[in-house]
Amino acid sequence: MPRHPSASKPRRKRVRWGAATLALLAVAGYVTLREVAGAGRSDCSVAAGGSRLGLAQDQAANAATIGAVAVSRDLPERALTIALATAMQESDLRNLSGGDRDSLGLFQQRPSQGWGTREQIVDPVYSANEFFDELVKIPGYSRLPLTVAAQRVQRSGYPQAYAKHEADASLLAGALSGRAPSLTCRVVSGTTPGDPARVTARLTREFGARIMRPYAAAGLPDSGTAAGGTSAPAPGGGAADPTVTVPGDSAGEPTGLNAAQHGWVLAQWAVAHAAELRITEVRYRGRVWWASRSDDGWTSDSRPAGQAYGDVRITVQH
Structure with a gap:
């Protein structure tokens, strides 16, 4: 017996709508999976050129620390990209307390292989410096394929695994080096x-x-001198001031970065560490990030003149 037309059409429509819905859910699931697999809860992000990378707070903070160490050593952006891709593969940018055999930390370095003590390796500043110590010993490392450079440092059993992180690491390095500043984080404001x-x-x-x-810095004795040899005052007038002022456009500093890049490195470091350091506001070059409005990311700063354009101003909860 033929099916009644009025019964078959709605059924076909339901099938088509069901298929379309499943397809959309599959796409959404893929995007979500990429975020979850890469970062867990994506409280932070970087974006450039149509690409976006989500990061959890601790991942963003660890990445910013690796970036700070690279800047402190005057290393090129390529070195930072190699380090970030390595840490993405080894630890998912998390400071792990364990791993394969006695592997530890961001780079899964092993005390038994001479990387340092357990206490040293779980210090992100120490472990990043150790990674860079080995990387800079490799002749022409910046011109090598990322997998080759990373493997010569790490001696991994899966050397090709680093390649899958290169695009994300490049995106993140561009932000953390100040070349393409776009790092922002969602932070819940508190009273602490x-x-x-x-x-x-x-x-x-x-x-x-x-x-x-x-x-x-606010809260610390002055240890520097301003131009002309006079002592520079503590920013904002003393220890009670909740704002730390850092010279972002630091002409003459041998960082290898131009002035704006140098300042953006500092500003984005502050945002990445905002949750743990109770940072509520970061200002630089006419842009501002507020913890209380962190969903807005970086916005135009309408504050009246009164601060140096090239200073990075970091304000904590008070």
């Missing part, structure tokens, strides 16, 4: 006060002592 001295200590440790010159 931050400590400007702690921010300064972290900046100094990750970027090197020269990063604070010619300014002293």
